Amino acid sequence: MIPTTLCYIEKDDCYLMLHRISKKVDINKDKWIGVGGKFEDKESPEECLLREVKEETGLTLTSYRLRGIVTFVSDRWVTEYMFLYTADDFTGKMSPCDEGTLEWVPKKELSRLNLWEGDKIFLKLLAEDAPFFSLKLSYEGDDLVFAALDGKELTRR
Numbered sequence: 166m167i168p169t170t171l172c173y174i175e176k177d178d179c180y181l182m183l184h185r186i187s188k189k190v191d192i193n194k195d196k197w198i199g200v201g202g203k204f205e206d207k208e209s210p211e212e213c214l215l216r217e218v219k220e221e222t223g224l225t226l227t228s229y230r231l232r233g234i235v236t237f238v239s240d241r242w243v244t245e246y247m248f249l250y251t252a253d254d255f256t257g258k259m260s261p262c263d264e265g266t267l268e269w270v271p272k273k274e275l276s277r278l279n280l281w282e283g284d285k286i287f288l289k290l291l292a293e294d295a296p297f298f299s300l301k302l303s304y305e306g307d308d309l310v311f312a313a314l315d316g317k318e319l320t321r322r
Contacts (some may be wrong), residue, residue: 167243170214171201172229172293174222179269181222182278186265192242197270197278200262202248210248218252222267223260226252233298235287240305251291277320282309286319 170234174181182197202217204210210231218226229252237245259267270278275288283302290298303311 167245168204168210168213169201169247170204170210170217170250171199171235171247172218172226172252173199173288174218174224174226174252174255176253176269178273179273180272181259182268182270182275183221183262183264184266184268184278195279196284197275197280198284200267201250214248214250214308218255219257221262221264224255224257226255228252228254231297232291233295233300235283235288236299236301237283238301238303238311249287281307283312283318284316285294286312290314 178268181200184197185194190214200218200221201214202221204213205216208216214229215226217223229250231248231250233249235249237247272292276285280288283300283304286302287298287300290300295318299315301311301313302309308322309320310322
């Protein structure tokens with residue numbers, strides 16, 4: 166299993182989105198996602214979050230909130246447990262990201278982006294200001310085949 170963090174940084178009703186186009190081998194190739202990454206040894210979720218956001222954006226978060234835990238299961242990669250955050254305040258100047266292009270995207274325009282199907286589910290939960298949640302997403306290849314919210318099945322293909 167791989168523990169990770171992902172953060173959607175908010176400003177002016179936009180999210181800072183990362184278009185993953187730089188790495189040749191990337192599970193998220195050509196997708197738009199928030200910023201974050203894998204835990205390093207002995208890191209807490211918050212330490213991972215702050216380090217990854219700083220590394221990928223140059224920004225230092227000063228206000229953030231843990232919104233949920235997402236379990237990703239796949240026939241192609243190891244199970245991932247992702248701590249999902251939103252942040253609404255930061256300091257610093259944004260710097261280029263070596264994993265892709267950073268862009269402030271209006272929340273109402275997220276649906277036009279190339280997103281994972283499961284990401285659409287948790288982005289909707291964030292938009293609804295849902296209470297803390299546990300979301301399980303199962304993929305076969307790039308296809309979402311099962312989703313469950315707080316242990317209750319949402320969809321199955």
